Amino acid sequence: MSPWLTDQPIDVGQLLADVASAGAGGTVAFLGTVRRSVEDGDVEAIEYSAYDAMAEDELGRIVAEARERWPGVRIALRHRVGLVALGEASVAIVTAAPHRADAYAASRYLIEETKRRAPIWKKERFASGQARWVDGQRGGG
Amino acid sequence: MTPGEPGAIRVTVRLFASYAEAAGRDALALSLAPGATAADALAAVRREPWAARVPPSPAVAVNRRYAAGDVALADGDEVAIIPPVAGG
Numbered sequence: 037m038s039p040w041l042t043d044q045p046i047d048v049g050q051l052l053a054d055v056a057s058a059g060a061g062g063t064v065a066f067l068g069t070v071r072r073s074v075e076d077g078d079v080e081a082i083e084y085s086a087y088d089a090m091a092e093d094e095l096g097r098i099v100a101e102a103r104e105r106w107p108g109v110r111i112a113l114r115h116r117v118g119l120v121a122l123g124e125a126s127v128a129i130v131t132a133a134p135h136r137a138d139a140y141a142a143s144r145y146l147i148e149e150t151k152r153r154a155p156i157w158k159k160e161r162f163a164s165g166q167a168r169w170v171d172g173q174r175g176g177g
Numbered sequence: 178m179t180p181g182e183p184g185a186i187r188v189t190v191r192l193f194a195s196y197a198e199a200a201g202r203d204a205l206a207l208s209l210a211p212g213a214t215a216a217d218a219l220a221a222v223r224r225e226p227w228a229a230r231v232p233p234s235p236a237v238a239v240n241r242r243y244a245a246g247d248v249a250l251a252d253g254d255e256v257a258i259i260p261p262v263a264g265g
Contacts, residue, residue, distance in 0.1 A: 068265050087193050087257060090241035091264075115264060127265050139257070147265060155238070155257070156264030157194035169195040172263030175236035176243060 040175035041086060042116040046128045051112035055132040060110065062136030064143045068127040070120050078163040082170075084117045084126060087155040091115070100148045102131075106142045109133040113146060115156060126158075152176055184211045186252040190222055194260045199227040209250065215239055216246035218256045231258060 048065060055063065069080045099111050112130040120126050129146045133139040151173075158170045179194040185208045197203040200212065207221050215237050222228055239248050243259075 085194060086264070087191065087241075087259070088236075088252065090238055093241045094243075151262075151265035153243070153262070154264040155193065155259050155262055157260060158263045159194075169198075169260075170263045172261035174232075174234075175259045175262040 038070040040092055040099075040113055040115060041088060041117050042114050043116070046114045046116065046125045048125070048128055048130070051054045051128055051130040051142045055110035055130050057110060057132065059108075059134055060132035061128065061134050062139040063132040064136070064139040066113065066127075066143050066146065066147055067125040067127045068147065069125050070122050072122055079122070080120050080163050081119050081161045082126065083119050083159045083161055083167075084115075085157050085159070086115075086117050086118070091154050094153050094155065098146060100152065101149070102142045104132065105145065106138045108111050109138050110147065111142065113150075115150065116156065117156070119161070185209065186211060186213060186250055186254075188218060188250055188252075188254045188256050189211075190218060191255060191257040193257065196227075196231065196258060196260050199230055200225065201227075207256075213250050214246060215244050215248045215250060215256060218250060219246070219258065222258060232261075235259065236262075 072079050110132045115127045129143055131139040133140045160168045188207050190205050192200050192203050209217055237244055238257040240255055
């Protein structure tokens with residue numbers, strides 16, 4: 037799977053290295069992690085699945101849009117598929133820019149658009165052995 | 178139009194997540210009249226018994242890109258009914 041989806045734990049150090057450059061004055065690393073909320077009960081992992089080919093395309097389009105809006109920003113992005121344990125990152129976005137404002141703005145755009153558009157779903161797996169699809173939002177292009 | 182009729186266009190509809198689970202499969206083949214649109218493919222899918230769970234206006238993709246209902250389909254296209262997304 038490449039370049040945006042991975043079924044392996046995300047190596048944030050590698051993503052930081054991927055965007056490092058002599059021109060970077062501000063680097064932002066955003067991690068979305070699997071959490072347990074009160075209403076979820078005894079969730080022990082979340083299983084992510086995707087329409088792999090479209091997710092790769094859509095994430096590529098989102099990254100291209102960010103590069104167009106914030107020229108000079110370097111971007112690394114990975115989204116997990118498969119089983120992700122509590123506390124592990126399901127998504128990581130690293131942006132580096134000459135100045136921090138662009139790095140923050142691009143990072144925010146990338147995560148919001150990913151959540152809104154990437155054809156990715158998640159199923160909560162409970163300690164009891166039960167599982168439940170998590171309600172999402174209507175995907176939009 | 179019935180499957181195999183001359184001029185029919187054949188498309189694959191891919192199902193994911195809760196829809197695939199409800200349908201018990203991850204794809205179905207449709208034969209549609211020439212000029213059929215993404216909305217026509219969706220209407221055909223709605224005749225499936227499991228499709229009651231599909232909301233009134235679901236996101237639809239054609240060839241791996243979100244598409245409006247009036248997008249015309251061609252033979253061999255890949256249509257997907259996209260369940261509400263929950264990535265991130």
